[in-house]
Amino acid sequence: MKPRFGLALLRLFAVQGSWNYERMIGLGAGVAEEPLLRDLQREGNGAAYRGAVARGAHFFNSHPYLAGLAVGATARAELEHAPPEQIERLRAALTGPLGSLGDRLVWAGWLPLTIGLTLAAVGLGAGLWAVGAFLVVYNAGHVALRWWALRAGWTHGVQVVTALRSPFLQRGVAVTSVGMALAMGVALPVAAEYVAGAFPGWARIVLGAAGASGFALLYWRVGRGTLTGLRYGLALVVLALIVGTVWR
Amino acid sequence: MNAFLQVALLGWGTLCGLDLVSVPQMMIARPLVAGAFAGAILGDVETGLRVGLLFELFQFDILPVGAARYPEYGPATVAAVAAAYGARGGFGLGVIVGLVTALLGGSSLQLLRRLNARAANRSLAAIEAGDAAALVRVHVAGIGRDGVRAVLVTAAGLGFAMLARTMLLPALSVRTLTLVGVAGAAGALAAATAGTLRLVGWGRPLTWLALGLGGGAALVWLR
Numbered sequence: 001m002k003p004r005f006g007l008a009l010l011r012l013f014a015v016q017g018s019w020n021y022e023r024m025i026g027l028g029a030g031v032a033e034e035p036l037l038r039d040l041q042r043e044g045n046g047a048a049y050r051g052a053v054a055r056g057a058h059f060f061n062s063h064p065y066l067a068g069l070a071v072g073a074t075a076r077a078e079l080e081h082a083p084p085e086q087i088e089r090l091r092a093a094l095t096g097p098l099g100s101l102g103d104r105l106v107w108a109g110w111l112p113l114t115i116g117l118t119l120a121a122v123g124l125g126a127g128l129w130a131v132g133a134f135l136v137v138y139n140a141g142h143v144a145l146r147w148w149a150l151r152a153g154w155t156h157g158v159q160v161v162t163a164l165r166s167p168f169l170q171r172g173v174a175v176t177s178v179g180m181a182l183a184m185g186v187a188l189p190v191a192a193e194y195v196a197g198a199f200p201g202w203a204r205i206v207l208g209a210a211g212a213s214g215f216a217l218l219y220w221r222v223g224r225g226t227l228t229g230l231r232y233g234l235a236l237v238v239l240a241l242i243v244g245t246v247w248r
Numbered sequence: 249m250n251a252f253l254q255v256a257l258l259g260w261g262t263l264c265g266l267d268l269v270s271v272p273q274m275m276i277a278r279p280l281v282a283g284a285f286a287g288a289i290l291g292d293v294e295t296g297l298r299v300g301l302l303f304e305l306f307q308f309d310i311l312p313v314g315a316a317r318y319p320e321y322g323p324a325t326v327a328a329v330a331a332a333y334g335a336r337g338g339f340g341l342g343v344i345v346g347l348v349t350a351l352l353g354g355s356s357l358q359l360l361r362r363l364n365a366r367a368a369n370r371s372l373a374a375i376e377a378g379d380a381a382a383l384v385r386v387h388v389a390g391i392g393r394d395g396v397r398a399v400l401v402t403a404a405g406l407g408f409a410m411l412a413r414t415m416l417l418p419a420l421s422v423r424t425l426t427l428v429g430v431a432g433a434a435g436a437l438a439a440a441t442a443g444t445l446r447l448v449g450w451g452r453p454l455t456w457l458a459l460g461l462g463g464g465a466a467l468v469w470l471r
Contacts, residue, residue: 013271013272013273014270014271014272014387014391016269016270016271016273017270017271017387017388017390017391017394018364018367018368018386018387018389018390018391019269019270019361019364019390020361020362020364020365020368020390021361021362021365022365022368022369023365023368027368027375027383027386027387027390028387030375030383030387031383031384031387034380034383034384049378050377050378050379051378052378053378053379053380053383054375054376054377054378057375057383064273065273099313103311103313107311107312107313108311108447111275112308112444112447115278115280115304118280119280119301119304119305120464120467122280122297122301123301124467124471127293127297128284128288128293128297131280131281131284131285131297134275134278134280134281135274135275135276135281138274138275139274139275142273142274142275177453178452178453178456179456180447180448180453181448181453181454181456181457181460182456182457182459182460182463183460184444184447184448184457184460185456185457185458185459185460185461185462185463185464186460186461186463186464186467187460187464188437188440188441188444188460188461188464189461189464189465189467189468190464190467190468191301191305191437191440192437193468193471194298194301195298195301195302195305195433195436195437196433198298198339198429199426199429199430199433200426203426203427203429203430206427206430206434207430207433207434207437209434210430210431210434210435210438211433211434211437211438211441212438213438214434214435214437214438214439214442215437215438215441215442217438218309218438218439218442218443219441219442219445219446228309228310228319228439229306229308229309229310229435229436229438229439229440229442229443230306230309230319230347230350230351230354230435230439232435232438232439233306233343233347233431233432233434233435233436233439234347234348234351234435236431236432236434236435237343237344237347237428237431237432237435239431240340240424240427240428240430240431241420241424241427241428243427244420244421244423244424244425244427244428245424247423248421
């Protein structure tokens with residue numbers, strides 16, 4: 001691996017460091033791309049380098065683990081002196097697909113799959129070992145995905161859509177969505193038993209009733225989405241404090 | 249709790265706060281991880297895991313997609329464990345401290361995003377001129393700002409935990425604290441179940457969810 005490629009990969013781990021509502025992760029993507037653009041400066045083409053750095057920091061958003069795909073592809077396009085308009089179009093075109101793919105593959109796939117297994121393992125008594133195993137397994141996938149994304153973007157340049165059609169990504173989404181559902185299915189009853197195990201009999205009945213009501217309210221988004229899990233929990237806590245004060 | 253433990257928890261909570269969005273997103277901010285290691289720092293892994301698992305369930309309510317607004321459960325779990333460990337009825341106390349700190353953490357993230365935009369606009373001319381040093385400076389300052397935010401949220405949570413242990417704990421009966429614990433658990437299970445079902449949808453994975461639920465229920469029964 002070239003040192004500058006390694007530096008870009010390292011910077012991608014902080015791609016969301018300056019996240020904001022105007023450029024989203026644009027500044028972070030620009031910072032990650034900058035080491036890959038230094039060959040432009042070496043060629044004595046300072047204006048091209050500065051133009052590429054400025055473009056790299058424009059508005060951009062994607063799943064953070066897949067941002068490398070855009071960073072690698074645009075850096076490659078800049079080095080090949082693609083027209084600036086084409087590079088801007090490439091970044092804009094990648095925003096939606098990279099966000100959607102990353103959300104399905106990671107936030108709605110790999111993460112709940114590994115967390116579900118960990119919840120079940122902790123509920124069954126595996127303790128701190130399960131948490132350690134989660135960190136190792138999850139991050140093996142996480143780091144591999146970041147590395148693959150940057151490498152694929154760099155390899156394909158403006159033809160980066162080819163990488164997005166990779167069968168391993170499509171299979172990955174399919175497998176993790178099924179695995180996530182199975183793992184979370186196992187985790188929910190085990191976690192419920194683990195949490196409820198600390199309470200006496202009467203409290204478990206209250207827990208069951210309040211949990212079922214909350215599920216109905218949250219699933220059907222009563223209150224047009226203003227009711228969240230946190231708000232429901234806080235409302236129940238206030239109710240519990242009132243009941244506990246009255247019931248002496 | 250001595251000063252060394254408080255500093256260790258503050259450091260751990262700060263790392264969890266940074267991990268959520270800024271760097272390196274390796275999921276130490278997940279409540280289960282944050283709670284387990286906070287428990288290990290305090291010598292009470294069991295409480296750390298129990299509290300961590302509770303807030304992990306809460307976190308399933310909202311996916312961190314795009315510009316979604318969500319509570320911050322990492323530092324909140326660290327504060328909740330600090331409130332809960334070694335106290336009779338401590339779990340209920342942890343629920344109160346954790347939920348309030350999560351709310352505070354979530355609001356602080358919105359403020360941070362606005363501050364980051366303002367900082368970027370101040371350096372707009374340099375960035376648009378392709379000044380790499382200015383770009384890196386703005387970005388690193390954003391990470392630093394998030395670090396300060398994480399320190400403040402964790403410190404506020406730990407402060408609240410200390411107050412709750414000294415003032416709230418003696419004032420509340422064990423029954424009240426049990427009810428609060430039940431309220432937290434009910435909210436967490438409701439959030440996790442609704443969140444999972446929304447995530448799975450009505451397609452083929454629903455069958456796998458049902459299979460998993462059956463398997464999980466069998467495991468509980470066998471135990």
